[in-house]
Amino acid sequence: MAATPLQDAPSLRLHALDSEDLALLSAHLQDALVRVGDIAFMPGKRRFALVGSRFDWAAEMEGRLERCRAGLHFEGVQRVRCQKVSRDQPDAILDLLAVTFEPAGEPPGGTIRLTFAGGAAICLDVECVEAMLTDLGPRWKTAARPKHDLSHADPGYSSS
Template structure:
């Protein structure tokens, strides 16, 4: 997952999410991000969940450029993390992020943020409220192709339910 040596120049993305609408925008920018399991961390004493990945730049793709960049994503006010089908004992395993959603509790602003990955893996974050930040880090690099999606199948029941 190391970037080739041909960096591209584009403005770095820096987004904050404070509600479900903001989180939907973050999710769109993160679609198809590649994340090493070892680059995912929950820091309970700071109530922070963080990860680093390589996101495909869908905005650049609209201009005909195929690029990826390293990015950091973190959530604040995280009370509990539950993982499903995430091989935490395999830190070099790669997950492909498909979507990030928010389900409010009966008493908002608390709720559950879910990160859905290809293959049915998911991570559920029980949060006090939506508070997230996405930041691009370092140079971009060209890639040979855009991510391909297989729409022939459906999510299995476990993936639909979430963790």
């Protein structure tokens, strides 16, 4: 059954330049579904990007269950480390739980951590917080409110 687009929903476009901005961006991305094949690091451009289907929590507060394709990218990325994210399984789906920033010893640099359900994580070593979240298309109704298992959280990660 094909998704029916909703035409009258507003598009989201957020820019994050510090940890407070990133927390707002994270709230809008909670429970976004991301296909591993839709994640990319472009070292020459120092950019990390992904596309996912974000659940619209604002619409849920109004009694609507909706998702929207959204793009997220980070600038000034120096290194990417992954845990439990297998690039040889491009169709695997990750459920994004949070996006956080851990400052380094020398501001404004640090690590942006994308935490996914099931213990998966992607850590970005960045020069500073610079992220953009943009809705990419129409919304569609979804049958259920997101649920996920937090029992497998693991703070470690490996280089990739």
